[in-house]
Amino acid sequence: xxxxxxxxxxxxxxxxxxxxxxxxxxxxxxxxxxxxxxxxxxxxxxxxxxxxxxxxxxxxxxxxxxxxxxxxxxxxxxxxxxxxxxxxxxxxxxxxxxxxxxxxxxxxxxxxxxxxxxxxxxxxxxxxxxxxxxxxxxxxxxxxxxxxxxxxxxxxxxxxxxxxxxxxxxxxxxxxxxxxxxxxxxxxxxxxxxxxxxxxxxxxxxxxxxxxxxxxxxxxxxxxxxxxxxxxxxxxxxxxxxxxxxxxxxxxxxxxxxxxxxxxxxxxxxxxxxxxxxxxxxxxxxxxxxxxxxxxxxxxxxxxxxxxxxxxxxxxxxxxxxxxxxxxxxxxxxxxxxxxxxxxxxxxxxxxxxxxxxxxxxxxxxxxxxxxxxxxxxxxxxxxxxxxxxxxxxxxxxxxxxxxxxxxxxxxxxxxxxxxxxxxxxxxxxxxxxxxxxxxxxxxxxxxxxxxxxxxxxxxxxxxxxxxxxxxxxxxxxxxxxxxxxxxxxxxx
Numbered sequence: 001x002x003x004x005x006x007x008x009x010x011x012x013x014x015x016x017x018x019x020x021x022x023x024x025x026x027x028x029x030x031x032x033x034x035x036x037x038x039x040x041x042x043x044x045x046x047x048x049x050x051x052x053x054x055x056x057x058x059x060x061x062x063x064x065x066x067x068x069x070x071x072x073x074x075x076x077x078x079x080x081x082x083x084x085x086x087x088x089x090x091x092x093x094x095x096x097x098x099x100x101x102x103x104x105x106x107x108x109x110x111x112x113x114x115x116x117x118x119x120x121x122x123x124x125x126x127x128x129x130x131x132x133x134x135x136x137x138x139x140x141x142x143x144x145x146x147x148x149x150x151x152x153x154x155x156x157x158x159x160x161x162x163x164x165x166x167x168x169x170x171x172x173x174x175x176x177x178x179x180x181x182x183x184x185x186x187x188x189x190x191x192x193x194x195x196x197x198x199x200x201x202x203x204x205x206x207x208x209x210x211x212x213x214x215x216x217x218x219x220x221x222x223x224x225x226x227x228x229x230x231x232x233x234x235x236x237x238x239x240x241x242x243x244x245x246x247x248x249x250x251x252x253x254x255x256x257x258x259x260x261x262x263x264x265x266x267x268x269x270x271x272x273x274x275x276x277x278x279x280x281x282x283x284x285x286x287x288x289x290x291x292x293x294x295x296x297x298x299x300x301x302x303x304x305x306x307x308x309x310x311x312x313x314x315x316x317x318x319x320x321x322x323x324x325x326x327x328x329x330x331x332x333x334x335x336x337x338x339x340x341x342x343x344x345x346x347x348x349x350x351x352x353x354x355x356x357x358x359x360x361x362x363x364x365x366x367x368x369x370x371x372x373x374x375x376x377x378x379x380x381x382x383x384x385x386x387x388x389x390x391x392x393x394x395x396x397x398x399x400x401x402x403x404x405x406x407x408x409x410x411x412x413x414x415x416x417x418x419x420x421x422x423x424x425x426x427x428x429x430x431x432x433x434x435x436x437x438x439x440x441x442x443x444x445x446x447x448x449x450x451x452x453x454x455x456x457x458x459x460x461x462x463x464x465x466x467x468x469x470x471x472x473x474x475x476x477x478x479x480x481x482x483x484x485x486x487x488x489x490x491x492x493x
Contacts, residue, residue, distance in 0.1 A: 012130050012137070015190040019123050020144050022086060022183045025176060026116040027152030028159065029093075030059060030286065030412060034293050035160040035304050036169035043169070044102050052420055055290075056219050056413060057106045061113025062120070063409025064212030067260040069121035070402025071203060075196040078122035078129075083187050085118025090180030097173035112173075117405070124389055124401035126191060139327040139386075146382025147322035154315035154374065157293050161308025202258030207249055211260075211406075214245030215413060222417035230425075261399060271400065273466035274387035275407040280459035281343065281384065282408045283415030284452035285377055288350060291419060295445045299438050300360055313367060314374030321378030330383060336467045339383040343460040345376030350453035358442045387467065415455075419448045 033040065033054055041051050073081040092112035099105035127145070131138040163171040221238035228234045253259040266272045289311070296302040296310060329338045349372040356365050388404040423444035430440035 009137070011190075015192070016127060016130060016141055016144075018183055018186045018190055019082075019126060020141075020148060022082075022119060022180075022187075023123050023145060024148040024152055024155070025179055025183075026062075026089070026120050027148055028156040029112065029116065029176065030055070030062075031152065031156030031289060032160045032172050033169075034157050034290050035297070035307060036164040036172050038297070039164055039169040040105070044099075044105065046102055050102065052417065053106050054109060055416060057109035058113040058116070059409055059413040059416070060212075060216050060219055061110040062117045063113075063406055063413055064215045065114050065117040065208065066121045066406040066409060067211060067399070067402045068203070068205075068208035069118045070125075070399055070405075071258075071260050072118075073122035073125065073196075074399070075203065077194045077196050078126050079187065079191045079194055082119050082122050082126065082191065083184050085115045085120070085122075086180050086184045086187065088112075088115030089119060090115070090177055090184070093173045093176035093180065097170040120405050121402045124385075124404065128389065129192070129194070136327075139330065142382045142386045143322050143324075143326045146326060146380075146385055147319050147378060154289065154311040154318065157289065157311045158308045158315065161304045165303075165305045165308075204252065204256045204258060204260045207252045207256060207260045210245050210249035210252060214242045214249060215410065217245065218242035219413045219417045222414060222421055225421050261403060265399060265403065268390050269466055269468050270387045270390035271403075273462050274384050274390070275403055276466070277339070277343070277459040277462050278384050278388060278404060279407040279411035280455045280462070281346070281377075281380060282411035283418075284350065284411075284455040284459075285346065285373070286412050287415040287419035288353065288373075288449060288452045290416060291423060291445050291448050292353065295356070295442070296366075299358060299441050299445070310362065310366065311370065314370040316374070317371055318374035318378035321375045322382055326379050326382040329379065330386075334469070335383040335387055336463060336469060339380055339387070339467070340460050340463040342376045342379035342383070343456055343463060345372055346380060347453045347456040347460065349373035349376060350449050350456060354446045354449035354453065356446070356449075358438055419452070422451065423448045 037051060037054060040046065040054060046054070069081060069085070089112055092108050092115055095108040096105060096112060099108055124145075127141050128138070131141055159175070160172050163169075163175060217238050221235055221242060224238075225235045250263075253261050253263050293307055293311070296307045297304070302310065326338070349369050352372070353369045356369065360366050385404060388407070389400050423441075425444075426447045427440040427444035430443045431437065435443070
């Protein structure tokens, strides 16, 4: 079936809607199992330590393969890789729902993450291609992508609760099947064809193996540290092994003929700073969403359904700030300023969460935190993701897109593993000191929220000291074609 030329705004936005909806589904799947974890644990007999791998297997497969996927997309064509990734994601989702053993569910979650990486890694490159000559429309698109990133965690928790309560945990995976199938068919019809030079141009398989294995060891060390002891030979060995493998990956990129991640990209202060901020922001916010959901169920006694609906205001106000405000504020003040101020808002919300009592009142204690967190994250994500695509050469768009996704997934994987381990360690010490189970769990959650706030303040410092100040481009001023070196600031409505 021939692909229509994207020569009208309607055609471009229709194609973009397919990309954005699939990206939202991919982000949602990071947190969609949160509320369902207790049901999965009961049905499949997971112990507490291994249960974390229902989440970690997805994020490790996702984050570990993003860079390779970005490179393969440049070589084989981004449209082809997007459709292939959506297909793998969809099939693996069906297999997750059919899983009857722990091993099968964890393996299929890894494959689901691999398919997500293939699709996600090329989305930003395709978006910049679609809107290459329209900086204002590109700004609107980045706001929508920012909402997918910022609101995905809240929406995942909501959908998880609804499906788990109404149809069982299997349906948190089955729901992806019709959506993925429709996305693949529509992408084949709507996304413009592109051709790469082919795999003969070079793929760094060794680099991909080093970064994926290093991430897996790092997440495993953090996830099991509280169980085996943070100073144990096992924990230190896996941790040092992860560091060695990731250092080997960096060394490989410096010497490889065709690297997965050209180190020259990091000459851009915008790209380098934005990716570090992205890592810290995701590590703080996504783990905090999950910890808060667990606090509401395990300590406050909220049901699955009530916990799900508790996050609706955060998702709604995050959508408003991402879609309606981010481009206007960026055009007026610049992406750097919007990013730094919104990061301070996220940090303030997390510091307030660290003071949430053992038995919180929703309107008094939780709703203000969720509103400020959703609003601020909804502004931060479009800004940081736009800055993370600051490349000189449009041919580097695939690598930059893969790096942006990888920084987020590293933050996600390590953040969830580390925060869960820290909360468990803190609660264990409090129990040993004679505190009640609810009080001990609350202490652990509060500690996590305080650490998360510190990470976001560190991200704001990176924004202040690393990101260069840029003059907002007046509405109507042109922009260079392709992914710009500086983030496109001309995004007024």
